[in-house]
Amino acid sequence: MTSPVSTTNARLNLDTALHPLNALGYGGDYNPEQWPEEVWAEDARLMQEAGVNLISLGIFSWAKIEPTPGARDFGWLDRVLDVLHRHGVRVNLATATASPPPWMAHQDPDSLPVTADGVRLSVGARQQYCPSSKTYREGSRRLTRDLAERYAQHPALAAWHVNNEYGCHIWECFCEACAGRFRTWLDRKYGDIEAMNAAWGTAFWSQHYASWEEVNPPRRVNGFINPTQQLDWRRFSSDNILELYSAEVEILREVTPQVPVATNFLGFLKGLDYWKWGRQQDFIATDVYTDPGEPEAFRDGALSYDLARSLGLGAPWALMEQTSSLVNWRPVNVMKRPGVMRLWSLQAVARGADAVMFFQWRASRAGAEKYHGAMLPHGGPETRVHQEIRGLGQDLLRLKAVRGSRVRAKAAVLHDWDNWWALELDSKPSASVRQLERLSEHHRALHRMNLTADLAHPEGDLKGYRLVVIPNQYLLTDRAAENVRSYVEGGGTAVLGFFSGIVDEHDHVRLGNPAGGYPAPWRDLLGLSVDEFDPQPTDTSLTLSTPEGLTLGADLWAEVIRPQGAEVLATFNEGFYAGSPAVTRHRAGLGQIFYVGTRLAPEGLDWLLARATREAGITPDLGVPSGxxxxxxxxxxxxxxxxxxxxxxxxxxxxxxxxxxxxxxxxxxxxxxxxxxxxxxxxxxx
CATH class of the missing domain: 2.60.40.1180 (Golgi alpha-mannosidase II)
Structure with a gap:
C-alpha cells in the first residue's frame, strides 16, 4: 500500500473488535430509541437468527441520553446493551455526537452553522453544529467521557463509533468563530502575513492584506474569489472538523485504551481529506451506497471499496453502511434486484472488508429515512429482503477463514484531495474537467481488465507497483513530482492524463527554468512540451489515428503537444494541430511513461491501458468472460x-x-x- 498514512494506534485494529467472534463482522445500525422496549428482545432474537454479531448503537441518541442540559439517562442504554450481549451481539458504540439536541441551539444560537451567504441554519435535520462552536465542542467532550467511563468494561463493547459521517451535511461554516480559527490556522501555516500574501498572490487585484484581522473566509463576493484563499479554506475546513474527531478519540483512548476507535467515512466525500483522516483511525470504516440504477454500478462499488482498503494501508476494513435494497434520498430510489445485495456485499469482502454492515437493522416508522431499506423491512421477517439478509449471514459464516487476509494490488491509481480541490476551483480552461470522473474512467478501465488497483497518494511509496495510473495531477508538489520521477526512472510504468503538473501547492502556475511549455516539472520525463490547451465544447467529439491504422474516439480536451524525444502512439485528426501527438510514450531511466493529451473514449482507454499493463508485465488472476x-x-x-x-x-x-x-x-x-x-x-x- 502506498499512501502516507500510518495508523495512530497500530496495536488496535478491526481484528481487535472481531477477535472474540471468530467470524467476519455482520450487522448494521440499530436505533432502539425509536421503538417500545418490548421490541428490543424480539430484535435481538431476530438478529441472532440472521447471524448478526455486530451492531452500531446510539449514533443519534444524544437527545435521549441528555434530555436536558447536564442531565444523563443511561438506563435504557444499559438495558439494550445487556439484551444484545445475552444474544451474542457485540456493539460498535457511538459517542452520539452526530446530532446535538434542539436545546443546544436554543441555549446558544451561535452553535448553528452559517453558509457562505451569511445565513445561519436552523434545527430540524441532523449534524446542525458549527465545527468551531465552543458549546458543541465542550458538550461533545463531556458526553464522550461519560459514555466511555460508563461502558468501558461492558462485555458487549467491541469498538467506538465516533460521531457519524463527518462532513455529510456540514463540512464548512462561515461564521465569525470559524473565521477566527481560520486566521489562527493561517498564522500557524505561514508564520507571518507577508508569507501568506506571497502564497495567495495578493498582488493580483489589489488584495494585499496588512494584518490577520483583515482576512476572512471565502464568503460570497461579486466575482471570482482568490483561488489560493479557497484552497487554504478547504484545507482548514477539513482540519477543523478533524479536530472534533481527535478530541473525542483522545478521551476514548485515555479511558478505554483496549478498545479500537474509528468513524465512518463517506467514500469520495469532497470536503474531507481522508488521507489525513486515515492516520487517526484504528481501522477504516466506510459507507457505500452504489446506485443500482447506474449502468455497471458494481464498478463504482469496486472503486469505493478500493479506496477504503487503500486508506488503511491494505488492512481489513469495515463496510459500515450500505442498503439492503433502496435508499430514500435519490430522486428515484431504484431497488436492488434479488441476489444483488448479496453479490455487492461479498464484493466488499473480496476487496478487503472483514465486516459487512447496513443502515439499518429495523426500518423506521417515522422520520426522513422511513423509506430507506433495512435488514428487517416494514414487512417483517418473511420478506424477500430479510430472507436474503439471513442467507448473507450464512455466507459470511462460511467465509470466516478469509478474515485477516489481504488484497495485493500490482497497480495503483493516484488520487489526492488537494488536487481535487484545486482542479475544481472556478476560472479554469474548462469546468467540465472533474476529478472523480477522471478517476472513475481509469479505474473502470482497469476493472474491466480484472486488474486490481489500490488508490495511492502522489507523495506515497509507489515502489511496490508495476503500473501507476495518474488520471490528473493538476496540482503537483515538488515532493510528488520527484516521487513520480523516481518511480518511473527506477523501472516503473506510468500513465499520465492531460492538464497535469500545471500548478504548485499554492495554485501558482509552474513556469520552469528555462520557460518552455507545460508541465514544467516533467517535460524531460515525458519527452514533450504542451504549448496550448484546447478545451472541447460539450457534445464535440474528436478522433485519433494510430500508426497501426486504429481510429480512436476522444472528447472534452485537446492539447497542442511538441514531442521532444517521446514516441508518438496516436495523433489528432481534427483542428489546426491535426497530425500532432495526442498519445505518447517516453522511456526514462529504467522505466517508461505514457502521456494522454485528451480524454480517450472507453475503447481507446482500454487500448492504452492494455498496452501499458502488457509492457508492465501485469496479468489478471484469471481469464473470465465480460462482467x-x-x-x-x-x-x-x-x-x-x-x-x-x-x-x-x-x-x-x-x-x-x-x-x-x-x-x-x-x-x-x-x-x-x-x-x-x-x-x-x-x-x-x-
Missing part, C-alpha cells in the same frame, strides 16, 4: 473470488481448491449462476 470480476485475498491461504455480475450463468476455469460457499472441491470448469459467485480457498502450491 465477471476476479481477485485474490492472500494470507495463510489464498482465496480466489469470482463474482458474476451478469444476469446469466457463466463458466470459468478455476484452480484446484475448496469452494467455501458450497463446501465442494473444485478444479477446472466451474459454473456460476447469474448474480452469483464462488470463493475458492486455493490448494497450497508445491
Amino acid at each position: 465477471v470480476e476476479v481477485l485474490t485475498r492472500c494470507g495463510e491461504h489464498d482465496f480466489l473470488f469470482v463474482l458474476n455480475h451478469n444476469p446469466h450463468e457463466v463458466t470459468v476455469e478455476v484452480p484446484a481448491g475448496l469452494e467455501l460457499l458450497s463446501g465442494d472441491r473444485v478444479s477446472g470448469p466451474l459454473s456460476i449462476a447469474g448474480t452469483g459467485l464462488a470463493v475458492v480457498q486455493l490448494d497450497a502450491q508445491g
Whole structure:
C-alpha cells in the first residue's frame, strides 16, 4: 500500500473488535430509541437468527441520553446493551455526537452553522453544529467521557463509533468563530502575513492584506474569489472538523485504551481529506451506497471499496453502511434486484472488508429515512429482503477463514484531495474537467481488465507497483513530482492524463527554468512540451489515428503537444494541430511513461491501458468472460473470488481448491449462476 498514512494506534485494529467472534463482522445500525422496549428482545432474537454479531448503537441518541442540559439517562442504554450481549451481539458504540439536541441551539444560537451567504441554519435535520462552536465542542467532550467511563468494561463493547459521517451535511461554516480559527490556522501555516500574501498572490487585484484581522473566509463576493484563499479554506475546513474527531478519540483512548476507535467515512466525500483522516483511525470504516440504477454500478462499488482498503494501508476494513435494497434520498430510489445485495456485499469482502454492515437493522416508522431499506423491512421477517439478509449471514459464516487476509494490488491509481480541490476551483480552461470522473474512467478501465488497483497518494511509496495510473495531477508538489520521477526512472510504468503538473501547492502556475511549455516539472520525463490547451465544447467529439491504422474516439480536451524525444502512439485528426501527438510514450531511466493529451473514449482507454499493463508485465488472476470480476485475498491461504455480475450463468476455469460457499472441491470448469459467485480457498502450491 502506498499512501502516507500510518495508523495512530497500530496495536488496535478491526481484528481487535472481531477477535472474540471468530467470524467476519455482520450487522448494521440499530436505533432502539425509536421503538417500545418490548421490541428490543424480539430484535435481538431476530438478529441472532440472521447471524448478526455486530451492531452500531446510539449514533443519534444524544437527545435521549441528555434530555436536558447536564442531565444523563443511561438506563435504557444499559438495558439494550445487556439484551444484545445475552444474544451474542457485540456493539460498535457511538459517542452520539452526530446530532446535538434542539436545546443546544436554543441555549446558544451561535452553535448553528452559517453558509457562505451569511445565513445561519436552523434545527430540524441532523449534524446542525458549527465545527468551531465552543458549546458543541465542550458538550461533545463531556458526553464522550461519560459514555466511555460508563461502558468501558461492558462485555458487549467491541469498538467506538465516533460521531457519524463527518462532513455529510456540514463540512464548512462561515461564521465569525470559524473565521477566527481560520486566521489562527493561517498564522500557524505561514508564520507571518507577508508569507501568506506571497502564497495567495495578493498582488493580483489589489488584495494585499496588512494584518490577520483583515482576512476572512471565502464568503460570497461579486466575482471570482482568490483561488489560493479557497484552497487554504478547504484545507482548514477539513482540519477543523478533524479536530472534533481527535478530541473525542483522545478521551476514548485515555479511558478505554483496549478498545479500537474509528468513524465512518463517506467514500469520495469532497470536503474531507481522508488521507489525513486515515492516520487517526484504528481501522477504516466506510459507507457505500452504489446506485443500482447506474449502468455497471458494481464498478463504482469496486472503486469505493478500493479506496477504503487503500486508506488503511491494505488492512481489513469495515463496510459500515450500505442498503439492503433502496435508499430514500435519490430522486428515484431504484431497488436492488434479488441476489444483488448479496453479490455487492461479498464484493466488499473480496476487496478487503472483514465486516459487512447496513443502515439499518429495523426500518423506521417515522422520520426522513422511513423509506430507506433495512435488514428487517416494514414487512417483517418473511420478506424477500430479510430472507436474503439471513442467507448473507450464512455466507459470511462460511467465509470466516478469509478474515485477516489481504488484497495485493500490482497497480495503483493516484488520487489526492488537494488536487481535487484545486482542479475544481472556478476560472479554469474548462469546468467540465472533474476529478472523480477522471478517476472513475481509469479505474473502470482497469476493472474491466480484472486488474486490481489500490488508490495511492502522489507523495506515497509507489515502489511496490508495476503500473501507476495518474488520471490528473493538476496540482503537483515538488515532493510528488520527484516521487513520480523516481518511480518511473527506477523501472516503473506510468500513465499520465492531460492538464497535469500545471500548478504548485499554492495554485501558482509552474513556469520552469528555462520557460518552455507545460508541465514544467516533467517535460524531460515525458519527452514533450504542451504549448496550448484546447478545451472541447460539450457534445464535440474528436478522433485519433494510430500508426497501426486504429481510429480512436476522444472528447472534452485537446492539447497542442511538441514531442521532444517521446514516441508518438496516436495523433489528432481534427483542428489546426491535426497530425500532432495526442498519445505518447517516453522511456526514462529504467522505466517508461505514457502521456494522454485528451480524454480517450472507453475503447481507446482500454487500448492504452492494455498496452501499458502488457509492457508492465501485469496479468489478471484469471481469464473470465465480460462482467465477471476476479481477485485474490492472500494470507495463510489464498482465496480466489469470482463474482458474476451478469444476469446469466457463466463458466470459468478455476484452480484446484475448496469452494467455501458450497463446501465442494473444485478444479477446472466451474459454473456460476447469474448474480452469483464462488470463493475458492486455493490448494497450497508445491
